[in-house]
Amino acid sequence: MTSTITPFETLASHKIVGFPDGNIISWCPQMDLLAVSMNLTSIWVFRLDGERVYSINNRAKILHLQWSHSGKFFVLSGTDNAIKVYDSNNGKLVNQFATSAALAITLVSWASINVPLSIAPDGEPAPYQDLFRVDILDKMPKLANEIDSSDASSVSTTAKNAPYTSVSVTNTTDNDGAMDYLLVVSGDSCVSVTFNNLFTVSGIMLPKGFSFLKHGLSTDFFHQSLLVRDSASQLHLQDFRIDVTGPRKRSYFFDAIRWASQVISITNHINDQFRTLQTEAQEFLVLYDRYLSNYKDALYADVDVMTSFPSCKEIEEKLVVDLGNMLLTGLVPSTTKDYWLNQLGDRGLIRLSTIGNNVYDNVRKVMFTQLILGSEKLIILLSYLESLSNTAEVMKEENYGISLESVKESVSVAQSLVKKIYGFIWRLNDEHEYFNQFLNWAKVEVVEKLSKEDNDPESFFAEHPTMDFKASSIMEYFSDFMFDSVLMSELDLDCSQNETLKKKHNPDNISVKSHITKLQNQLKTSLAKMEDFLAQKVIFEPAIPLNASSDGIQSDLEVFGDAKIITSVTNRTVSVTTICGGLFRTDIHFPGRIICHKLLCERTILILYEADETTRKFELFEFEANRGSVSSGDLRVLKSLAFDATTVVKKPAYMTINGIDKKSNIMALVLDESKKDYIIIRI
Numbered sequence: 001m002t003s004t005i006t007p008f009e010t011l012a013s014h015k016i017v018g019f020p021d022g023n024i025i026s027w028c029p030q031m032d033l034l035a036v037s038m039n040l041t042s043i044w045v046f047r048l049d050g051e052r053v054y055s056i057n058n059r060a061k062i063l064h065l066q067w068s069h070s071g072k073f074f075v076l077s078g079t080d081n082a083i084k085v086y087d088s089n090n091g092k093l094v095n096q097f098a099t100s101a102a103l104a105i106t107l108v109s110w111a112s113i114n115v116p117l118s119i120a121p122d123g124e125p126a127p128y129q130d131l132f133r134v135d136i137l138d139k140m141p142k143l144a145n146e147i148d149s150s151d152a153s154s155v156s157t158t159a160k161n162a163p164y165t166s167v168s169v170t171n172t173t174d175n176d177g178a179m180d181y182l183l184v185v186s187g188d189s190c191v192s193v194t195f196n197n198l199f200t201v202s203g204i205m206l207p208k209g210f211s212f213l214k215h216g217l218s219t220d221f222f223h224q225s226l227l228v229r230d231s232a233s234q235l236h237l238q239d240f241r242i243d244v245t246g247p248r249k250r251s252y253f254f255d256a257i258r259w260a261s262q263v264i265s266i267t268n269h270i271n272d273q274f275r276t277l278q279t280e281a282q283e284f285l286v287l288y289d290r291y292l293s294n295y296k297d298a299l300y301a302d303v304d305v306m307t308s309f310p311s312c313k314e315i316e317e318k319l320v321v322d323l324g325n326m327l328l329t330g331l332v333p334s335t336t337k338d339y340w341l342n343q344l345g346d347r348g349l350i351r352l353s354t355i356g357n358n359v360y361d362n363v364r365k366v367m368f369t370q371l372i373l374g375s376e377k378l379i380i381l382l383s384y385l386e387s388l389s390n391t392a393e394v395m396k397e398e399n400y401g402i403s404l405e406s407v408k409e410s411v412s413v414a415q416s417l418v419k420k421i422y423g424f425i426w427r428l429n430d431e432h433e434y435f436n437q438f439l440n441w442a443k444v445e446v447v448e449k450l451s452k453e454d455n456d457p458e459s460f461f462a463e464h465p466t467m468d469f470k471a472s473s474i475m476e477y478f479s480d481f482m483f484d485s486v487l488m489s490e491l492d493l494d495c496s497q498n499e500t501l502k503k504k505h506n507p508d509n510i511s512v513k514s515h516i517t518k519l520q521n522q523l524k525t526s527l528a529k530m531e532d533f534l535a536q537k538v539i540f541e542p543a544i545p546l547n548a549s550s551d552g553i554q555s556d557l558e559v560f561g562d563a564k565i566i567t568s569v570t571n572r573t574v575s576v577t578t579i580c581g582g583l584f585r586t587d588i589h590f591p592g593r594i595i596c597h598k599l600l601c602e603r604t605i606l607i608l609y610e611a612d613e614t615t616r617k618f619e620l621f622e623f624e625a626n627r628g629s630v631s632s633g634d635l636r637v638l639k640s641l642a643f644d645a646t647t648v649v650k651k652p653a654y655m656t657i658n659g660i661d662k663k664s665n666i667m668a669l670v671l672d673e674s675k676k677d678y679i680i681i682r683i
Contacts, residue, residue: 008618008641009682011667013648014050020675022654024062027669029658030071031088034669037062043076045091048669048680054091058084063105068180069112073197075182077105083184085197095197103187109215113179118221119250126247136380137262143374145269179254181221185212198261198268199527201534207238207543213550214557216564222250225564227557228543235550235568236543237557237579243537249397252388256400257534259381260527266374266381267520273370274491274516277363281487282494284359285501288352291344293499295319298339312502316483319500323478327441327471332450340446349443353436360432363487367421367428375418378519382411385526401533406526413522417515424512427486434477437469547585548575558599558660565602569594574607576623584626588635596655600666604638606683608655608670616643616652618670620683641681643670649677657683 016036024037033053034046041062044055060080067074073094076084081104085095099105119125182194188211192202206212210228213235217224226238244253296315299322303310310318326332332340386407392399488495488503492513495503546566554569563580574597578584592610599605604622609632611617620639621632643652654671666683 005637005640008620008639010641011680011682012049013677013679014048015676016046016050016671016678017052018044020671022675024065025654025656025669025671026065026067027656027658028067028071028074028088029662030067032658033071033088034656035065035074037065041078045088056086056091064108066108066110066182068110069178075108075110077108077184079104081105081186083108083182083194097194097200099184099192099202100186100190103189105184105186106188107183107185107212107215109183109217111181111183111215111217113181113217113221114219115177115179115221115254117219119254120247121220124247126251137377140377141369141373143266143269143370143377144273145265176258179258181217183215188212195257196261196265198264199257199531201531203531204535204538207540210236210238210543211552212238213552213555216557216559218559218561225557225559227555227566229550229552229555233549233551235546235548235555235566235577237546237564237566238543239541241539241541242534243539252391253400256385256388256402256530259384260530263378263381263385263523263527266378267523270371270374270516271520273366273374274513277366278491278493278513280359280362281491284355285485285487285493285495285498287355289495289498289501291348291352292319292501294343295336295339296500298336298343301335312500315500320478320483324475326446327474327478330445330449332446337450340442341450344442344447346443346447349439349447353439356435356439357432359487360428360435363491364425364428364432367425372418372421375414375421375519378414378523379411379418382407382414382526386411398533401530403526403529406522406529410519410522410526413515413519417512417519420510420512420515424486424490431477431481431486434473434481437473438477438482441469441474544579544583546577546583548577554594554597556597556599560602563602565599567597567599567605569597572609574605576605576625578602578625586623586625586627587629588621588623588632589629590632595653598655598657598660598668600660600683601663606655606657606668607632608652611642614644617641618643618652618655618668618681639683649679 018036018038020036020038021040022037023040024035024043026035027033028035032048034048036044036046038044038055041060042055042057043062043065045053047053056076058076058078058080060078060082062076062078064077065074067088072088073085074088076086078084081100081102082096082098083105084093086092087094116125180196182197183191184194185191185206189206189208190202191204191206192200193204194200207228210230212226212228214227215224216227222242222244224240224242226240228236228238230236242253244250296319299318300310322333322336385402386404389399389402389404389407391397392402393404483501484504485501487493488501489506489509490512492511493503495501548566548568549570550568551570556567558565558567563578566577566579568575568577572590572593574588574590574594576586576588576599578586590607590609592612595608595610595616597605597607600620603624604620606618606620608616608618618641619637622636622638623630643649649670649672651673652670653673654675655668656671657666657668660666668681668683669678670681671678
């Protein structure tokens, strides 16, 4: 078709460093980042000017890469059958899970659900749906994992690297009007879906006999499509629906998923924070044990421990008795003077005080601001789920897999955890106070006194006419806390390598760690029933044959409103099939091999093809839905760009675009056959 052809505007040209393998070249439109696979197992992330930002070693061949709708995260799948979610800003891993240990991942799709339109596609929500809805959680303080680390203002008042800060956000969307939706097909036999990177529904069985190529999602989440290929390489459209009807039921459906996702997020956060506390407390107690072990060696200097090795209980009793005698008499045995002055000394006391006080303060702060607050939020979320179950029972409807008994048990366990943590903090405060009194006594009455007893003892008594501590409190510390710290018992620390600080077995005490484990197991039981319910709501329709063949490589599915458009390439021909109130087909024939293509909307398509032996063309075509078989020369070419031996990119072989959501700002990146030179074009 003869018409005026506008040339594409070339914005920039650059080179890629490294050795791309050509497997993955993907553009993140929100962050303007370019992800390129290297050596099959690594992803290098560049800015558009070619500057390398970071790299990721997947340690397995990479199969798929998908960006989240916000662009803040991306997901990788590999031959290790694992799904890994990374932070786009820094490349840090924020989540990892296996969809199926035995089945290879064959399709990954990461879409965004428009919740309001999915609830009411016609724009008519259920009347009075949110009349009595009160968002209690929104009025409560935020947990560390609810603060977006990319927002500097939100974390400006938080100490750097404190254990209660959150390095990354594992919930991939903070917008109630949208929900991230990750679909993963394993072995072309089953599919799992993950909402907001948290709540996973697995074990959804797929129709047999197909290879699954693409996933399409419109504004209505409850109706989705899959592009599939049969054993004869023929394409079919496999529609499926989530069997939930009516705005009210759909609203409850999303409520249940959102609350379940928040439950998982908070549970993960509680576990992460608790593990951080365990690590810090472990380091402190290892240091403390080293100093006490040296003190033990000084006390047993005259004992042949190879032939008469004392038990842990005997060591503890001897240390307590010796320290108690020093406290009550003010006399330091000559055998331990070297320990107090040289092995421990002021430097050791300062180190113990600094690390110990930091640990006590952090444990108390994190327990109160993160674990207690998180548990309280869990109780509120569980009460929301309980209300859904009660509503379903009253309305004689399905309860979305929410077991009332299981939820009530989860609430009870969460309440017990809160009560346990308050008791732990109470005892921790006592131990912290006595610990500081012990260090103060050791510094003044032992170390400082010993350092001055030979030179100027009178100055010591002049500076310290009275004692700044309670002997009874220090004795209580010796007997109740020094060798039975609440940190060891409640945080369930591994003290097997310690010499003096050994964890005591107390069958009557259920630790904070045990309470958290019990809560986690109970919540898994509750959520598993919801997962089973949701999996059963997926219903597959009969597959629609498209009468088009494909090798499974150059095939695509796009959904524009009510129209589902499938494109497939066979050597020099691209077939465009439109399903919208019927099935319409257009086959476009080109003079040379089609290298790659991308559908931009219902009537425009980008094609990179071989015009002749020396020239390749990148063109934007306008076509009609039901033209039958046509030549590319009969179509209107909106824009065009030719490549040959004189251009920067001589033989373009790869193409990626920055998305089709914003029609006014679509750009394409075209990469040379050498995988080095590339240009950026405004579409």
